[in-house]
Amino acid sequence: MIDVAEAAQLIISHLPAFQSEKIAIDKAVGLCSAFDVHAPLSLPPFVQSSVDGYAIRFHDLDASDLLSLSAEVVAGCSKATSLKPGSAIRIFTGAPVPLGADTVVMQEFARQSPKGISFDPKPEKKGMYVREVGSHLKEGELVLLKGQRITAAMVGHLSGLGIHEIETLRRPSVAILTTGSEVMEPGTPLSDGKIYDSNKALLSAVLKEQGISPTLVTHVPDNPDQILAEIEKGLEKCDLLIITGGVSVGCYDYVVPMLEKAGITKIFHGVKQKPGKPLYFGKKGSKLVFGLPGNPVSTLVCFHLYISSLVQSKSPLFLQLPLANHFHKKAGLTHFLRGFVKGHQVEILAGQDSYMLHTFTKANCLVSIPEAVETVNKGELVDVRIF
Secondary structure, three states, rough: OOHHHHHHHHHHHHHOOOEEEEEHHOOOOOHHHHHHHHEOOOOOOOEEOOEEEEEEOOOOHHHHEEEEEEEEEEEOOOOOEOOOOEEEEEEOOOOOOOEEOEEEEEEHHEEEEOOEEEEEEOOOOOOEEEEOOOOOOOOOOEEEEEOOOOOHHHHHHHOOOOOOOOEOOOOHHHHHHOOOEEEEEEOOOOOOOOOOHHHHHHHHHHHHOOOOOOOEEEEEEEOHHHHHHHHHHHHHHHOEEEEEOOOOOOOOOOOHHHHOOOOOEEEEEOOEOOOOOOOOEEOOOOOEEEEEEEOOOHHHHHHHHHHHHOOOOOOEEEEEEEEEOOOOOOOOOOEEEEEEOOOOEEOOOOOOOOOHHHHHHHOOOEEOOOOOOOEEEEOEEEEEEEE
């Protein structure tokens, strides 16, 4: 059995190089860039006014308080305009600053008369309200790193650079296989000794939150032949196979031996954590397989910890916050506890058993307590993963 950090590192070290695809920039949000992206031009690309006002030579006001009005420049103007000495040009936000001008005075400070324009107060320094070429971004500057997630702000930024399409890493196709003879489909009458299947809907939903619709979603009873058949089907159709249930060491836990029979190379089986200790990770060529414990909380915790980043979900937020309530556990396993961040502290919620999915519906984070730690007192800092 390995620790949490080693499990995460092993998964990263065995990730295949997913192919890239070129897509329209407005479809790229949430995806990862396949390459570094550099600015194809400077921003702004020309000297630009940041306000509505008057373009002037700063030192013209040393000779006279009164300037003549010689022209007008609006945003989008492509005709080159020059400023004559002793004059001012009416200018608007985003318009190119005329040649010879070095300062813009806000229109609120302009005083017009039949004799010309004066300013009260006068500009304090040369260069006010003038955006120089490249003052935001210089041509050739790194804009987006390879592997970086593309946010809505980044989509806008790239569009402003004239980039209309981008190479992104292709999202993996995903198959979901839930197992268990005790499980029934929701919507059917519940028989004695049976429970409804929550994991199939749970995993489908959390994938859709990441922008992925699973390619294949199946449930099978604890039957080795059926499990093997669905494993082979999932591997044939998808890049990533997620299996829930049947991964422990019980008499009816057939998943791991069937994965071996299907030619999967085991990378690890068992992590020193709670919940999710029987977690399995394996590989066949470029295909990845995760075997998650069947309890729904274990399923969701393992997804957040180990699978979320593979399907290009939003990067989680990690914080250190003081604990609102005392917590005690035995040493030996890292605990991931459903918590609720409120204000500047985090509370560990009641009902932490791995079958109690209801507690997850109240949580907004996972609180991590390291394997060697036994007691955390109220007010001590703990590691928190916001989701």
